[in-house]
Amino acid sequence: xxxxxxxxxxxxxxxxxxxxxxxxxxxxxxxxxxxxxxxxxxxxxxxxxxxxxxxxxxxxxxxxxxxxxxxxxxxxxxxxxxxxxxxxxxxxxxxxxxxxxxxxxxxxxxxxxxxxxxxxxxxxxxxxxxxxxxxxxxxxxxxxxxxxxxxxxxxxxxxxxxxxxxxxxxxxxxxxxxxxxxxxxxxxxxxxxxxxxxxxxxxxxxxxxxxxxxxxxxxxxxxxxxxxxxxxxxxxxxxxxxxxxxxxxxxxxxxxxxxxxxxxxxxxxxxxxxxx
Amino acid sequence: xxxxxxxxxxxxxxxxxxxxxxxxxxxxxxxxxxxxxxxxxxxxxxxxxxxxxxxxxxxxxxxxxxxxxxxxxxxxxxxxxxxxxxxxxxxxxxxxxxxxxxxxxxxxxxxxxxxxxxxxxxxxxxxxxxxxxxxxxxxxxxxxxxxxxxxxxxxxxxxxxxxxxxxxxxxxxxxxxxxxxxxxxxxxxxxxxxxxxxxxxxxxxxxxxxxxxxxxxxxxxxxxxxxxxxxxxxxxxxxxxxxxxxxxxxxxxxxxxxxxxxxxxxxxxxxxxxxxxxxxxxxxxxxxxxxxxxxxxxxxxxxxxxxxxxxxxxxxxxxxxxxxxxxxxxxxxxxxxxxxxxxxxxxxxxxxxxxxxxxxx
Ligand SMILES: Nc1ncnc2c1ncn2[C@@H]1O[C@H](COP(=O)(O)OP(=O)(O)O)[C@@H](O)[C@H]1O
Ligand SMILES: [Mg+2]
Numbered sequence: 001x002x003x004x005x006x007x008x009x010x011x012x013x014x015x016x017x018x019x020x021x022x023x024x025x026x027x028x029x030x031x032x033x034x035x036x037x038x039x040x041x042x043x044x045x046x047x048x049x050x051x052x053x054x055x056x057x058x059x060x061x062x063x064x065x066x067x068x069x070x071x072x073x074x075x076x077x078x079x080x081x082x083x084x085x086x087x088x089x090x091x092x093x094x095x096x097x098x099x100x101x102x103x104x105x106x107x108x109x110x111x112x113x114x115x116x117x118x119x120x121x122x123x124x125x126x127x128x129x130x131x132x133x134x135x136x137x138x139x140x141x142x143x144x145x146x147x148x149x150x151x152x153x154x155x156x157x158x159x160x161x162x163x164x165x166x167x168x169x170x171x172x173x174x175x176x177x178x179x180x181x182x183x184x185x186x187x188x189x190x191x192x193x194x195x196x197x198x199x200x201x202x203x204x205x206x207x208x209x210x211x212x213x214x215x216x217x218x219x220x221x222x223x224x225x226x227x228x229x230x231x232x233x234x235x236x237x238x239x240x241x242x243x244x245x246x247x248x249x250x251x252x253x254x255x256x257x258x259x260x261x262x263x264x265x266x267x268x269x270x271x272x273x274x275x276x
Numbered sequence: 277x278x279x280x281x282x283x284x285x286x287x288x289x290x291x292x293x294x295x296x297x298x299x300x301x302x303x304x305x306x307x308x309x310x311x312x313x314x315x316x317x318x319x320x321x322x323x324x325x326x327x328x329x330x331x332x333x334x335x336x337x338x339x340x341x342x343x344x345x346x347x348x349x350x351x352x353x354x355x356x357x358x359x360x361x362x363x364x365x366x367x368x369x370x371x372x373x374x375x376x377x378x379x380x381x382x383x384x385x386x387x388x389x390x391x392x393x394x395x396x397x398x399x400x401x402x403x404x405x406x407x408x409x410x411x412x413x414x415x416x417x418x419x420x421x422x423x424x425x426x427x428x429x430x431x432x433x434x435x436x437x438x439x440x441x442x443x444x445x446x447x448x449x450x451x452x453x454x455x456x457x458x459x460x461x462x463x464x465x466x467x468x469x470x471x472x473x474x475x476x477x478x479x480x481x482x483x484x485x486x487x488x489x490x491x492x493x494x495x496x497x498x499x500x501x502x503x504x505x506x507x508x509x510x511x512x513x514x515x516x517x518x519x520x521x522x523x524x525x526x527x528x529x530x531x532x533x534x535x536x537x538x539x540x541x542x543x544x545x546x547x548x549x550x551x552x553x554x555x556x557x558x559x560x561x562x563x564x565x566x567x568x569x570x571x572x573x574x575x576x577x578x579x580x581x582x583x584x585x586x587x588x589x590x591x592x593x594x595x596x597x598x599x600x601x602x603x604x605x606x607x608x609x610x611x612x613x614x615x616x617x618x619x620x621x622x623x624x625x626x627x628x629x630x631x632x633x634x635x636x637x
Contacts, residue, residue, distance in 0.1 A: 167361035170328050175375035175426075176349035185374075189365045 026251070033057070033244035040241060056245035065220045066246050069228030073207055074253060076138050076224055080145040081203040084153050087146070088198055089191070092157025097166070110151035118148075122215045135216050141224070144216070145206045153198045160194025161187075196264035203257055207250075225250050278339055278352065278429035278463040279304050280325065285334035287320055294320050296487045297334070305460055309474045310467045311510070312484030318467045321484070322432050325465065326355050338430065349378075354423035355432040358439065360415045362407040368394075368418050369403040372425045393421040396455070413444045420455070433466040437473065449473055471513050475499075483507050505631045508558050514588065514601045517564070518556045518628070519572065526550050529622060530634075532557050536594030538573040542625035544634050555634070558626035561588065564602040564618045571619035575600065577611045591616065 032040070033056055035049040043049060060066045095103065125144060126135060134140030164187060172182040210226040217223050220231070225246070232243035280302040287295040294317045302308050310318045323329040325336060327348035336343045343351050363371050369390055376386045394400045397417040407415055416436060423431055436452075437445045453476065456464055468474055474481050475495045483490040483498065483506075490510075491503040502508035502516075509515040519540070525531035526546040532555060533539055540557045559572065578599065579590035587608045590599040602618055627634040 165359060165361065167357045167359045168363060170348075171355070171357060171361040171363075171422075172374070173328065174326060174348045174353070174355050175422075176378040177374075181378065186363055 029244050029247050029251075032240055033248050035241060037241055056241040057249070060242050060245045060249065064242070064246075065223075065231065066225070066228060066249070068220060069223050069225040070249065072138055072222055073225040073250070076141050076145065077203050077206040077253075079138075079142045080149065080206040081199045083142065083146045084149045084202045085157075085195055085198045087150050088153035088157045089195065091150070091154040092159075092194075093161050093187075095154065095158045096161035097169075110154065113148075113151055118211055122211065125212070126215060129216065136218060136222055138222050140216055141213060141222075144212050145202075145209060149202045149205060153202055156198050156201070157191075157194055160191055160197075164190050192264040196261035200258055200261055204254055207254055278461070279337075280430065280463065280465075281335070281337035281340075282321075282325075283335040283337070285321075285324065285336060286332045287317065287324060287329070288332050293487060295484075298484075298489055300482060300489065300492065302463060302465070305463060307456055307464045307466065307477055307479045309478035309481045310465065310484060311469065311471075311474050311481060312490075313510070314469065316484045317487065318484055319434055322355075322434050322465060322467050325351075325430075326353055326432050327351055328355075349375075352429040353432055354426050354428035354430075356419045356423050356434070356436045358435040360407075360419040360439075362415060362418055362422075364407055367404050367406055368399060368410070368421075371407070371418055372422050375422070375426050389425045389427070390421075393424045396424065396458075397421050397451075412440055413448060416440060416448060417451075420452075424455075429462060431462060431464040433464065433468075435467055435469065437468070437470070445470075445473075449476065453477055471511070474511075481511075483510060485510070501633070501635055502558075502626065503633055503636055505556065505558065505628050505633075508626060508628070508633070512560055514561050514603070516558045516560045516626070517600045518558050519593075519600070520554070520556055523550050523553045523555055530627060532627070534573060534594075536573045538571055538594075540572050540620070540625055541622040542627050543623045544625070544627045546627070546634060550629075550634075553629055556628045558628060559620045559624065561601040561603040562586075563620050563624035564600075564604075565620060566602075566604065566616050567619035568617065571617040573600070574615055574617040576613060576615050578613075580608070580612045582607055582609065587611075589616070591618070 031048060034052040034054065036051060036053045036055065039049050039051060094100075095107070129135050129140050129144070132140075134143065168186055168190075169182050172186050177185065208226055209224075213224045213227045214230075217227060220228070229243055229246055229250075232239045232246065280300075282298055282300040282302075284297045284299055285295065286293070286297055298321060310321065312318050320329055324331050325338075327343070327346065331344050338351055338353070363374065366374065372390045372393060373386055376389060381389075390403070391400070394403055397420060399414065399417055399421060402410060402414060402418075407418065410418065416439075419436070433452075437448055440448060449472075452466075456462070456477070466473075466477060478495050480492060481495055481498050482492050485506050491498060491507045493501075498507060498511045502511060505518060509518070519534050519536065521532040521534040521540065523530060523546060524533045524539075526548050528543075528545050530542045530544055530546040530550075531539060532542065534557070540559075542557060546553075557572075564572075573591075573594050575591040575594055577589045577591055581588040581590075584607070585605070587604050587606065589602045589604065589608075589611060591602060593600050600618075
């Protein structure tokens with residue numbers, strides 16, 4: 001079926017409008033980050049400053065605690081993403097393939113954990129982590145983030161495993177593959193899109209989490225970058241230029257990460273497995 | 277040795293029984309076709325032989341060895357799935373090599389086996405393609421190729437052709453028949469719901485029904501001497517017509533007065549004690565003949581289906597009820613709304629009492 005040209009054009013325009021709408025704040029971030037301080041308020045609202053400078057970047061990298069925040073965030077988001085994905089893959093596989101008595105209750109329990117507003121949980125979690133020495137520590141953050149992300153990631157992974165026909169594992173069994181070989185050579189390659197999606201989802205969630213990072217951490221040494229951004233807000237002024245420069249820098253790892261996994265995100269890896 | 281002994285095998289899913297007590301002995305080199313209504317447990321039985329489904333009770337012997345608890349890979353079987361179950365991220369060659377690599381066969385032998393199978397199945401030009409770049413028929417052949425390279429003693433097929441279109445189905449059916457001929461000592465068990473596949477491929481057909489085996493026999497045995505009304509109506513298409521009546525003469529030939537008014541002669545012998553017994557006679561649509569004078573019944577032809585080589589007539593049943601179907605050779609466009617009398621050769625008239633054939637007792 002050929003679509004009508006008018007419809008195609010409308011369709012493209014709608015997408016364009018959406019992309020502009022979604023990316024405009026990012027553009028503004030970039031714009032402010034390269035605007036010299038003296039032009040920030042003097043030029044009125046302009047799409048691009050008459051003179052650009054990278055001074056804010058230089059300052060943020062050389063003279064602020066930002067590199068520490070950045071490193072902390074990288075550690076926290078990376079560890080959380082990897083831990084959650086491993087746990088969620090195993091749990092998702094079990095939920096997808098095995099029937100066991102407690103399955104219903106485990107699923108219900110996991111859903112219940114998702115029902116509370118996080119603000120409610122901050123105080124009790126602080127109470128729990130404090131005696132364990134896990135406040136003010138990146139490990140504590142990783143544990144909390146992992147706990148909050150595992151349920152959703154498990155459901156995500158389960159749906160990916162559900163998409164892999166059971167026949168494939170049975171065929172592998174008949175071909176003589178052990179459970180482990182079948183998992184590594186058949187299931188894992190087919191689940192890469194799911195793993196990539198889960199990694200990406202958890203990484204960005206942990207990367208930009210503010211509430212717990214703010215409540216559980218005090219002091220610059222173990223702050224993550226969202227908390228660090230707040231240090232650009234002082235009692236008397238907000239240093240927008242530096243804040244935006246830090247924001248742009250913070251986007252880089254997330255972008256790199258998605259560039260890295262995007263080829264696994266393409267669907268259709270299981271095409272051709274079954275039927276004609 | 278690839279004989280298969282199925283000894284009172286039972287299967288339940290939880291509390292739900294699917295098969296209760298199946299007994300079957302399959303000789304070396306047989307081509308067994310399993311047929312039966314949907315959901316009667318054909319796939320379940322096949323999967324128990326393959327080792328993909330636990331056996332709830334009874335014994336499974338392959339080549340004289342008890343296999344109940346042996347893992348699938350060590351049973352000497354290969355299975356072709358209805359869904360093909362090709363590994364989608366592997367090329368045709370890798371799909372076929374997989375089992376051999378796991379078995380640590382030397383590379384040279386693997387190549388030889390794969391190339392040989394590819395040649396038999398005309399897959400050589402496609403060896404480096406992914407399954408998604410193949411047509412349905414080619415995928416099916418890869419699935420068969422994956423089974424062949426392992427050189428198993430027993431081939432298991434679960435409705436392998438049901439996803440193909442009609443023309444391809446015929447072509448692949450013939451390929452499977454030739455494959456079997458090329459490997460006379462390999463045993464094949466084949467599940468299908470296609471009458472033609474069952475009749476043409478099988479050395480013996482097993483009809484499954486009501487949680488067990490209804491009848492086992494060569495295709496023609498099942499066609500000519502069905503053990504009960506179920507098998508009689510299941511084998512053959514359209515299904516055998518059943519007409520109720522009462523035995524009025526016994527002996528080497530039996531005479532039945534039909535409730536619809538006619539009289540039927542059957543070559544099935546009966547004893548004097550059978551006099552007056554309520555029976556159903558069974559006549560296949562292709563055995564009904566248009567006759568002048570006395571016959572089994574007369575009725576108005578309500579629907580005519582001209583298929584070219586034959587014409588199927590849907591005839592009003594005397595006394596009401598489902599149509600009686602007759603299949604006459606040739607073309608008969610003029611019979612619609614005519615009242616026709618039908619008869620049949622006594623040798624072709626079956627007798628059933630309480631659902632069981634009077635041939636067997
Ligand atoms: N894994 C299972 N769990 C529960 N019931 C099942 C399962 N597999 C099959 N069944 C039931 O067993 C019966 C036989 O199924 P199956 O062997 O697939 O039938 P067929 O292949 O003859 O159509 C069906 O009623 C089906 O619902
Ligand atoms: Mg089936």
